[in-house]
Amino acid sequence: MKTLKLRIKDQHCKVLNQMASEVNYVWNYVNDLCFKHLQRKQQFLSAYDIAKYTKGTSKECHLHSQTVQAVTEEFVIRRKQFKKAKLKWRVSNKKSARRSLGWIPFKKVAVKYANGYVQYGKYQFKLWDSYGLSKYQIKTGSFVEDSRGRWYVCLVVDNVPQIKSHGKTSIGIDLGLKDLATCSDGVKLKAPKIYRQYEQKLGIAQRAKNKKRVKAIHAKIKYIRQNMLHQFSHKLVTKHAAIFVGNVNAKALAQTKLAKSVLDASWSMFRTMLKYKCENAGVWFEEVNEAYTTQTCSCCGSRYSSPKGRAGLGIREWQCMECGILHDRDINSALNILALGHERLGGGISVL
Known part of the structure; x- marks a missing residue:
């Protein structure tokens, strides 16, 4: 429906x-x-x-x-x-x-x-x-x-036309703030920061107490964001047979100093779109626990040399000391999310 x-x-x-x-x-x-x-x-x-x-x-x-x-x-x-x-x-x-x-x-x-x-x-x-x-x-x-x-x-x-998915591959997606979504195949959706683009105009309208203009700007931000997420989610669903996304806690992060950026990224909206579009197209969708996915080497599973804690958040590339592989932090996380997703599948997907 x-x-x-x-x-x-x-x-x-x-x-x-x-x-x-x-x-x-x-x-x-x-x-x-x-x-x-x-x-x-x-x-x-x-x-x-x-x-x-x-x-x-x-x-x-x-x-x-x-x-x-x-x-x-x-x-x-x-x-x-x-x-x-x-x-x-x-x-x-x-x-x-x-x-x-x-x-x-x-x-x-x-x-x-x-x-x-x-x-x-x-x-x-x-x-x-x-x-x-x-x-x-x-x-x-x-x-x-x-x-x-x-x-x-x-x-x-109830009689909804079905989206046709021709994909035979599976993909893992890591959600972030600099790049809204990083896929395990290397594709990245850069966070457009739409709210930040209109923040100055919004502040001018709010100080002028122009409520009609404030509502119009908020609506424009909403429609631009929805259009972007609809296009990207539709593209993913039509290209892949299984999609796995990290279960980043947007609600908790929205209570921190990163609130504006987290709300502007709209992770929950993106996951909701992916979920119902996957259901319509017959594509496997799963949210997996993303704990330690950025710290674990996707090749050998080692966590010894990976960046950790808040101090390590600025390190976007790192090299595993066990196997010598150079990792992009977000792509490595997406690969680990993909691996976790396959572990949840009991018999696998027949089209893969």
Whole structure:
């Protein structure tokens, strides 16, 4: 299954904002209801139990009954996920700093599609159909708002065209900051540092308190980064039969002085793209433990002469004293990641 995201034309924003406000009202009502029931009965309400209290809500809030049901189901899922008795309120006030971005979930029966628009209830929302939705079977989805107030419809479809992979080789990938990705075959994707390129313009807009301009710059950075990662990940998936990536902890490194560079590199986004594209193309994908991969010689396995610790981070090339091989630090790590990936495969891949 795949999620298609299409932008809705701006003329419908007012209607969607009103419906999003009603969705927030339903969410907050369910949130308060479940918390009070927990205090009284020491029990959590299930989605089935909540449905008894939200009966008739669709007429009062001008929402489809399937949307109300989807909101309650999402609430129960998130309550279990975060293990909390009470979740955060969804704020509709546009002037509030804590305002929640618009969100209107729905199920298959709540929407219809024809001739460049999506129909929800009595409303028809025109959109830019860049995918040709008539080719797909819609399962479920939602209307979502971005930080600039633009609305999109996200549709989950199941009959997705498969990416064709003609590769017969396997590859290991080491993630870094100077080179965003270094492959075991020597190919490197240099980190473009997109945020750094626009940092000065962003600072000018922030000091001028031009919120609209700030949001536009952030959106541009996001789209450039996504486009670059999409192109590189697609190229890898079509060329190889197995892809192994190091499990570098981006979340932990984002709490250090390297936060800007780590977030700009978007390692997690890159791995997510590789994962779902590999699943679609039938390519083997695995995240492996990258511990000691930069210190271990990929030829003989020795760690005696390799650079270690923070002091050794600036050493990009080193020679193994055991076998005499000269290593590029990142390529050596990628080769070790590839070797670790093959160890995880029980019977190997038939096409290799």
